Amino acid sequence: MAEPKENKDQTTSQSSENYEGWGFDLFPERRGTYKPNLKNILFQGRGNENLERVKCERKVASCLNKSPLVKIMMGALRRSGCDINPSRHIACELCDTSVHGGYDPIMNQVVICQNTAVSKGTIQGVLTHELIHMFDNCTRKLDFRNIEHLACTEIRAANLTHCGLVSSILEGHSSIFNFRKKHQDCVKHKAVISVLAVRNVTYEQAKEAVEKVFDRCYADLEPIGRRIRGKSVDFELAYAEAFLMGYD
């Protein structure tokens, strides 16, 4: 689901009749409510949506061709019989400025926010994260309205792609010796923030859902195989292991 930017207060969704609490209003273009006005164009650089989209699509295409993680996810989706056609299932769009991207389970589409996810690194991270939601939705029959299902797929996405060992040591949160505990705390925190970004629940409710399913979902490493810890060697090893796990 929606991938919130770091260090931002979560933007819980306001109610909309049909999808109350789902957070789809984080993608204003999808709801037809985003109206670029003169103030936006002058002061926030809006008005270049088409150019922005072309640039975003180019970077997405580059990730699809080059990023080992994105390639693992695309291969896993195909091998699992999930319908994945980049031009139909991955979309660059304008979003609320609080998010980088999201997964829309009704349309089965990954959304990359062309106005906030600008660097290739960010786009690669968002793509991998949201493709894990797509994979879970396809292979595990998720009900995204069920907060425990949502918590589980957010735990998996955080576990497999975020919370890097190297960055956590550099930031002073971790030594190699307490990495395991720190890594679990990082995954929990990230999953709670992600649940809060798309569901209109309290912090305590989000945390409770994450804690309840944590052990089972943290141990579930398919399809990436080993946790990605921010070192290129791990990307390469994960890519090699993907063959062993039957993905190409």
Ligand SMILES: [Zn+2]
């Ligand atoms: Zn997510």
